[in-house]
Amino acid sequence: MSEIQHQQVAVNGIDLSLYIAGPERGRPVWLLHGFPECWHSWREQIPALAAAGYRVFVPEMRGYGQTSAPPDIADYDLLTLCADIQRAMDLFGHRDVVMVGHDWGAVVAWHLALLEPVRITSLVTMSVPYAGRAKRPVVEIMRQLYADRFNYILYFQESGVAERELGADIERTLRLFMQDEDVFLQQKPVTATLLEGVVLPRKLPDWCSPQDLAVYVKTLAAGGFRGPLNWYRNFERNWQRTEFLAGKQVQQPTLFLIGDRDPVGVLEAHTLKRMPEVVPNLQQAVLENCGHWIQNEQGQKVNALLLGFLGTALSRSLRTQPNTLETPRSE
Template structure:
């Protein structure tokens, strides 16, 4: 059984909880989780990485679990989220790391690669591609494309609305995201709520047994979904603050993994096509029969791809 140490770091004006495993002299690999998950979403990767000799660092991202959860929306923009990890790397004395991110952890990882071209020596992202800074804020584009019908990201924008629905029953909300994420894309009127017309699974998906589900839910008990939703409420601020990165390219060796049944692949089809123009050294793999929760749904395949990449490109 893998042994973990929990570190509570004072960084960037918050407390950041980081779980650490693996040999002390191992090359550092950071694993950044997304929404609405927690550090435990990497439970299948940590033992494999530690056994292969890597030192693994798994933060509870700002707004989740034991880490601080500021209330201000502006406290969750991308550069602030990156600064949490940058200062944590400083605290651990890291000079050369591999950065891995899934879902919302992927944009943080992409931008850390841009901001830290020397320290981030290799990059692995899952589910969310990158094609550079858009010409307009993503939320503005979404309003133009989806203004006439429901879009869950636009629904998340109004403070107090989505969290009231999600916080009413945390277990039901997590079962929806984990077991029927495709329902978020089904057509319905623009003034709908998230759960309107949606079937909530009666049981958990096979990749998330009850004991694991309880770890996920603890990331939200007592604080609700507002801090996590605030990540979605910074598209305009992110766009404004990243102007200096508009022409930047990802130069590190990069592995990108996507499930063929991941609805993000449909939403980001244009970005996927453009990604090779902005990522200089890119390897891509599509995992068959796999949805959005890729590192849990196809843990062995992800571990194989991840370790193969690390042994070849993170030397």
């Protein structure tokens, strides 16, 4: 981890914080984190990819850590989040990219693959599947399904409410998320709060040391939860702005990973079933005894699947002609 470099680059109207590792001539691999995570959630994948000859780019996504956190909800719509990464790829001169995403990072990665069918040549997504543009906004569907009981997506919609609860004790919030994934599936009244009735476990999970947790806490403390939660407040805007993608398939060779204990598998069962229709060049793997934080919980298995997939999906050697033109300043 000592060989990771940090850069701050100006793209798409924000300052984007980036962690970079691996040989400069290596094929670019972008690792996009989810909620409520940070670049450090890829701590096991970064050295493995770098050792295999890849040039690894790990952003702190918009609203997180040292990356800018604009105040307006509309500044976090999906196409804007994609544009952050697209403009950064432009800046570095990337022409042949592997895109990897987990959770909300997977949502961005799916759409980047649709927007960039030429220069994104391979795709790996984790935990959040994709089956095309919905017939109506997700939040509209949620309001119908959860009119009389709690749903975390609906709870996140009102500005200021969830950020006050989650930000009151950031370490406690993160520990609860890491160790009690069913917090998002709780059956309780519609008037409840997310963490209401959740008991804090006595110890951290095996995959997260106190030092790791400290990095997460520092990241979320930098800008709070408003920016990350604003990602959830754009479902209707996302649906409106992505109409031009309706009917398009993800054509790139794609690997999808999910844990058998991931609550997303319950929430997105229909999407999982339909995914091969929209992603024709798809490989899938379900990791046993694994929850939502897949790249940490079973880092070695994820690395083996990731590197094995890339070894067969890419059409040329890992170390060929340079495909980056790195000019941004180093910190």
